Amino acid sequence: MRGALRPTLSPGEIWHRRLTDLMDLSEGARAAVRDAVSAPRSYQSREHIVRDGLEDTAVRVLLSGFACRYKYLPDGSRQITTFIVPGDICDFGFLSDSPASQSVVTLSHSTVGMVDLDRLAGIVEQYPEVMTAILRCAAIEHGATNELLVSLGGRNALHRVSHLLCEMHFRLNKAGLVREDGSFDLPLTQAELGEALGLSTVHVNRTVQVLRRLGLATWRDKVVTLPDPEGMRSLCSFDPGYLQAR
Amino acid sequence: MRGALRPTLSPGEIWHRRLTDLMDLSEGARAAVRDAVSAPRSYQSREHIVRDGLEDTAVRVLLSGFACRYKYLPDGSRQITTFIVPGDICDFGFLSDSPASQSVVTLSHSTVGMVDLDRLAGIVEQYPEVMTAILRCAAIEHGATNELLVSLGGRNALHRVSHLLCEMHFRLNKAGLVREDGSFDLPLTQAELGEALGLSTVHVNRTVQVLRRLGLATWRDKVVTLPDPEGMRSLCSFDPGYLQAR
DNA sequence: TGCCTTGTTTAACCTATGTGAATTGCACGG
DNA sequence: CCGTGCAATTCACATAGGTTAAACAAGGCA
Known part of the structure; x- marks a missing residue:
């Protein structure tokens, strides 16, 4: 049984890892980020995490498992636009205060942590670097979409x-x-x-x-x-x- | 000669129009946005506005003309990922403080206005709605990329x-x-x-x-x-x- | 034990789209 | 008026990938 993945982590650990990889965060910011992630909610395979951009008051972070964002074509076929892996934010609609136009569905058993939006606002106010880190997440996701576009086009x-x-x-x-x-x-x-x-x-x-x-x-x-x-x-x-x- | 497009506008008018379409802005915010756009710089067709994400201290807004973002494939072919029309921001790299991974080139004679980043930071501090408006611009652009992805895929x-x-x-x-x-x-x-x-x-x-x-x-x-x-x-x-x- | 269901694999055939190359139509410069 | 060059168009032909359908494998469950 070589290759055990890693010991159990606290819910916030994965997101913390992601954000610090993208941005140098102060000790205080790191602790705040780590603590902001709620107890994980568990999803079965093929369950919706975000349904057609119905957004509420929390940011959802995939903690384990696998998910994707997609859009349906008029002929009923589905186009997957992004794969979501642990550490990724499921939906960036909260950034622009407008519901996302896409749905997010799990592709395997998954767990999702929530970060309350008000709480996040407080963190960002105290540690603006966290906002930059989140914007980098968004930029990278956009980059991945672009790269997929390049794949399909060329x-x-x-x-x-x-x-x-x-x-x-x-x-x-x-x-x-x-x-x-x-x-x-x-x-x-x-x-x-x-x-x-x-x-x-x-x-x-x-x-x-x-x-x-x-x-x-x-x-x-x-x-x-x-x-x-x-x-x-x-x-x-x-x-x-x-x-x-x- | 019916259909003259419209009388000459001040440089900031186009961006102002775009942002107010996406977000209700206070009178102060609108004036600040309008005044923040510098005198336009003129580009010929097929001239680079942003070269491989070399970002400096200003946001570029297309005021007139036509441009696109693109990426090269290893075989030398080019994949255009977004078309940029008047009112659009050329490059969102400034949001995450990281250079964009793409280049932007004009497709016709164009003019580009600059918004100094420090100045923009000041505006955003005083009028946070402006930040939301800009993030909505980014979200819409992401949406357009997704839709193009859907086109290519399906x-x-x-x-x-x-x-x-x-x-x-x-x-x-x-x-x-x-x-x-x-x-x-x-x-x-x-x-x-x-x-x-x-x-x-x-x-x-x-x-x-x-x-x-x-x-x-x-x-x-x-x-x-x-x-x-x-x-x-x-x-x-x-x-x-x-x-x-x- | 044996039947479902879901996913992978194989096969035969078909078509939307690519490729290469030539032709035409203009606009421009001298 | 004549070359030059770019963009649009046409034609003949090639092919990557789609479609349909069937077989196969493995796990769950009655």
């Missing part, structure tokens, strides 16, 4: 799939969710991956098999392994710049 | 092109740039439209001709006319919700 199926796997590897690694052997949980179905990448399920399957044959990726039982991350990155020219503060 | 060529034309019609109309007869300047080349929509130039051309034959759109000499906006909207199920504050 990359072929093989590059789309490998680029997304590289991104997941990178993001989950930052969250401490990649094991020693380079494997990580990716609780997606191939159909869902297709809904994000604009590919049919069948073609996602074909493409994943090519990656297997190339010895660059395996994906079984919701676990992805990249035996040769460097080879994978160079295959699709993955550059994680868009996922980092600078 | 719409066919005809719907992509018509949806984009509907969006342009809507956005330019808000900026007061659509003439009585429903026509508006779209200083793009078909190749550039293809770079945004993930289509080859040839196929953009084919598609535009279909729209012509359907009597839904004409596009000549950089001028687009939608004789039947409603038909156009229903063709591609255009819903401008994602472009508005609510």
Whole structure:
């Protein structure tokens, strides 16, 4: 049983980790952030965290599991626009005081922490750096959306799939969710991956098999392994710049 | 010569118009915003406004003309990720105090106003609603990116092109740039439209001709006319919700 | 034990869109 | 008036990826 992920963390630990990665925070700010996250609420797979932008008085932070934002097309097909991993904010509608136009749904069993908006306002007033950190979260998410856009506009199926796997590897690694052997949980179905990448399920399957044959990726039982991350990155020219503060 | 667009405006007028559309601003805030925009700087077509996120101490607002944000793919092709029309902020990097990862280039002769960052900070401190208004600008831009993502992921060529034309019609109309007869300047080349929509130039051309034959759109000499906006909207199920504050 | 359900895989066939290359129409500069 | 060059257009052909349907595997449950 090598690769136990990590000991249990306090709810706020994950968000704290994310924010300090993006911004130097004072000791006081860090404590405030850590304490602001409420006891996690648990969601089953395919349960809605945010329904069509119905926003209330709290910011939701994914603490564990996997989720996505999506939009429906008129023909009933679904386009996934972002994947949400632990540490991510589920919905940025609170920033502009307007409900989000999208819904957020879990893709696996997940837990979500709440940060009360009034409380957050107080923290931000005392520690303005926290606001910058949050805005960086938003900027990175926007960057990820842009990169997905680039994938759909200009990359072929093989590059789309490998680029997304590289991104997941990178993001989950930052969250401490990649094991020693380079494997990580990716609780997606191939159909869902297709809904994000604009590919049919069948073609996602074909493409994943090519990656297997190339010895660059395996994906079984919701676990992805990249035996040769460097080879994978160079295959699709993955550059994680868009996922980092600078 | 019907349809003269509108009399000359003071530089800050356009931005003022945009922000008040998104947010109720007090008289003081409106004056502050109006006065904060510097004398416009003029750019030729295809000149860079922001180069690879080299950010300085001012926010740039497009006052007239047309621009886009883009990213290059490793194979040298270019993916346009956003079109920027008068009233839009060119780059939101200043929000998170990190350089943008993209470049902004004009697509026609354009003018750009600058808002000094320190000055803006002062305004925001006195009138926090201005910050919310700016964050709404950012949210709407994110919404537009998402919608383009949806186009690339799930719409066919005809719907992509018509949806984009509907969006342009809507956005330019808000900026007061659509003439009585429903026509508006779209200083793009078909190749550039293809770079945004993930289509080859040839196929953009084919598609535009279909729209012509359907009597839904004409596009000549950089001028687009939608004789039947409603038909156009229903063709591609255009819903401008994602472009508005609510 | 055996039937559902959900997800992956395979196969045959089809089409929307890309590619390459030539043609046309203009606007511009000399 | 003639070249030059960019943008729009056309044509012939190629292909990546979609579609439909069926088979297969594994887990849950009666």
